[in-house]
Amino acid sequence: MGMTMTQKILAHGAGLEKVEAGQLIMCDLDLVLGNDITSPVAIKEMAKFNKEGVFDKDKIALVPDHFVPNKDIKSAEHCKCVREFARKNDITNYFEVGEMGIEHALLPEKGLTVPGDVIIGADSHTCTYGALGAFSTGVGSTDMAAGMATGKAWFKVPSAIKFVLEGKPAPYITGKDVILHIIGMIGVDGALYRSMEFTGEGVSYLSMDDRFTISNMAIEAGGKNGIFPVDEKTVEYLKEHTKREWTAFEADEDAVYDEEYVIELDKLKPTVSFPHLPENTHTPDDWGDVKIDQVVIGSCTNGRISDMREAAELLKGRHIAKGIRCIIIPATQSVYMQAMEEGLLKTFIEAGAVVSTPTCGPCLGGYMGILAEGERCVSTTNRNFVGRMGHINSEIYLASPYVAAASAVLGKIASPDEL
Amino acid sequence: MKAEGRVFKYGDNVDTDVIIPARYLNSSDPRELAEHCMEDIDKDFVKNVKKGDIIVADKNFGCGSSREHAPIAIKAAGVSCVIAETFARIFYRNSINIGLPILECPEASKAIKAGDEVEVDFDSGIITDKTTGESFKGQPFPEFMQKIIGAEGLINYINSEN
Secondary structure, three states: OEOOHHHHHHHHHHOOOOOOOOOEEEEEOOEEEEEOOOHHHHHHHHOOOOOOOOOOOOOEEEEOOOOOOOOOHHHHHHHHHHHHHHHHOOOOEEOOOOOOEOHHHHHHHOOOOOOOOEEEEEOHHHHHHHHHOOEEEEOOHHHHHHHHHHOEEEEEOOOEEEEEEEOOOOOOOOHHHHHHHHHHHHOOOOOOOOEEEEEOHHHHHOOHHHHHHHHHHHHHHOOOEEEOOOOHHHHHHHHHHOOOOOOOOOOOOOEOOOEEEEEEHHHOOOOEEOOOOOOOEEOOOOOOOOEOOEEEEOHHHHOOHHHHHHHHHHHOOOOOOOOOEEEEOOOEHHHHHHHHHOOHHHHHHHOOOEEOOOOOHHHHOOOOOOEOOOOEEEEOOOOOOOOOOEOOOOEEEEOOHHHHHHHHHHOEOOOHHHO | OEEEEEEEEOOOOOEHHHHOOHHHOOOOOHHHHHOOOOOOOOOOHHHHOOOOOEEEEOOOEOEOOOOOHHHHHHHHOOOOEEEEOOEOHHHHHHHHHHOOOEEEOHHHHHHOOOOOEEEEEOOOOEEEEOOOOOEEEOOOOOHHHHHHHHOOOHHHHHHHHO
């Protein structure tokens, strides 16, 4: 019986010839990451170890991104704790305000995540790096602490669901529509404890940014990780971003999958998740007339340069509907700079949007766009749980940057075709 | 080891945002987090919860964010055990790592009602609803996880191994 792509990476990380689903293994880690919310808890736990210090100062990434620039005194104290820990342990990849970005957009951009890596991060969206053919998964602060101290983590080897992507997506159909469609199909626990492995000729039509979006939201189906094969587009991305050596792993031909789904990309429609679960998906056929108050375009799911370009494509020469707030957040300084050079920021501001420095801010109801009671927001973020962006009686509709931009212009949930 | 207490009952997909809303994540103090535990799904929880009480829920409990603040808040609120049909992966791992006992048991999750008095025997995995007299067998932990729980958390376990 062959191994899945994920199992092969884990076997390699554990120094084993072969692993099978359900087996408990101890893996060497290539990267351990945390942010300004999860790292302080991990740093406090580090003090309990018999041994002091970190396993490898080059294999830890600390990215204050959730509540920075510091939103209040308590957040400032958390950031200070992370900063001091980074200094004390001489952490190479600590990213201060000014060089930081949203962690899952920043680390691939900095070349710190490559195919074949085993990565844990104290942030659930750590699964993003599966887009590059790495095994990466979210953990809590105690696992992060153990990872920083020992360079190892235990895993239960997951079984997998195979998603065969076929055909070429229609115009305005993005990675976001693909993953929302899949979550709508299998549910928010459809991949619980398991890997989501994406294959098929349709993969070649997806940009790296599309793939980051898809892998990023594997956790919203309960997945342990979401992984793509390494192809020409991956190699091109790596050439541009990293000097690290990497290894591409492929699933065995006789790998066994729990389930297999065929996703016809050419048949997908713009997809929006209605409150209060990402599985509650709708398309223009049945989404009706939903008036909105706010639009957020950004986050670790959709704050990359392609997302900015897609939003700008629809906002160019148009104006956001009267009374609607549109908040656009490039995910990293480099995305911000590129958006500026390409004139996208000018397009956004002329259209009546505000542009923020990189932050997770509104996605988790931190700051920079909190919703009042009864308000509705179309957001390119990843969760629409009760109270996620503010008041418990506010509503979040998850969508692609195209749908978000069209909705901002029309003041209601709208497909780009309606413009 | 045993737990005994009154049951707070919740449904499917209780996410970590309702267990501890992000607006309170500017703190990592367990007592402060406990004051807002379950606030967005049950504003009376904190007022009514007593030391030893038990949370019973349906599937995918703890889905969403990786915030360890969620099991920390539940534990600091005095909850002695969480029983669910299934747990979200990261929440499951985090609970074991911080020493919050959790059990997967679909039968118990279906049958037990809010307000029931329930006893959990962690050694045998037997859950007894003392209000109705019914008992259920929970999914036992693999030996490796039992060792982590026995050491009262991952870090003590690692210290003891080295």
